[in-house]
């Protein structure tokens with residue numbers, strides 16, 4: 001039996017704590033907040049998308065960085081194990097669109113309570129308001145941790161589960177990266193990911209609050225299409241956000257570093273250019289003597305009308321029968337390719353995850369143990385691993401946590 005010290009009582013730390021304690025280790029979860037799982041609480045808009053019920057091999061394409069490193073982790077403790085774990089722990093689950101798994105209650109607090117219950121049941125001890133400042137080691141490996149109050153806690157194994165840098169108000173303030181560097185590990189460049197995008201045009205803030213459900217998005221760097229998707233998005237006072245935009249942010253970062261990107265929204269993705277023309281003609285024929293501004297409102301949400309009029313190149317008061325074919329086709333082009341310029345990404349405080357982290361080259365993929373310091377483990381978001389939305393980031397936390405807990409002797 002070992003004394004296992006876990007730094008961080010978030011998703012990864014709690015799961016590791018449960019399995020380490022179930023294996024009979026004296027397990028101490030050290031969390032600097034006044035409660036466990038503060039970030040888990042806000043996941044999935046308070047509903048917690050705990051995993052993705054896809055086949056294990058489908059997890060890999062959802063991981064943006066170092067997906068191969070997760071081979072053992074995903075195959076040892078995959079989505080079906082996560083679902084089993086929570087159902088056995090008394091949390092019924094349901095699967096929604098895109099295989100996203102949520103607690104049936106729609107309450108993330110049920111996930112946190114279940115983990116806390118399992119921790120206690122297995123005999124783990126939880127220390128709240130306990131901030132770890134440093135990991136200490138000698139030539140044989142870790143010896144323990146130094147707390148913020150200066151005291152030393154001895155341990156046979158230490159698991160770093162401090163999370164990343166995103167939403168720092170939840171406790172993820174990057175301590176794990178500092179601890180990793182101080183113990184001789186490489187930390188790759190840290191960037192916010194799954195984050196809203198900033199835009200240039202002054203008409204975007206005018207649309208603040210408008211949400212579009214079935215929209216196509218194309219992002220171009222010069223002439224090259226660098227991203228294409230379909231889904232839901234929202235306009236904000238500084239740019240765009242929503243599920244489709246967050247996913248785009250995970251893909252376009254490296255192009256954005258080279259300069260601004262041109263983006264286009266297809267407001268009628270279900271219609272071809274010809275079908276849209278037929279649709280617009282129907283509206284035009286029905287309103288021959290009406291003014292342009294009074295006819296187009298049926299084609300898209302009414303709050304878009306002022307901006308569409310501004311960009312459309314047709315006098316708002318012009319009578320429908322006076323509009324030329326060229327003018328009509330030009331307006332239809334605007335509907336199929338509503339333009340805006342992406343100038344930058346949002347910041348850490350509004351990012352779902354951190355890209356970059358403890359280099360996976362310094363970590364053994366079968367155990368999550370450091371290659372530099374014996375009995376020191378890194379799990380969850382602190383590692384240089386990140387995935388798209390859909391429950392994949394929590395799956396990374398659960399899978400890596402399980403491996404570390406199983407590996408400790």
Ligand SMILES: Cc1cc2nc3c(=O)[nH]c(=O)nc-3n(C[C@H](O)[C@H](O)[C@H](O)COP(=O)(O)OP(=O)(O)OC[C@H]3O[C@@H](n4cnc5c(N)ncnc54)[C@H](O)[C@@H]3O)c2cc1C
Nearest residue numbers: 008010011012032043044049132163171380381391393394
């Ligand atoms: C708004 C939002 C919504 C999200 N929704 C989803 C979703 O629905 N599905 C999904 O898969 N992913 C989602 N994510 C991502 C997911 O929350 C993270 O990937 C996951 O929480 C990472 O788990 P972790 O245990 O590594 O880190 P965290 O959950 O961040 O936990 C780290 C813990 O360590 C503690 N800590 C840090 N430093 C110290 C220290 N020095 N001493 C003691 N304790 C310390 C922190 O207080 C914190 O409690 C979302 C993220 C955000 C921000």
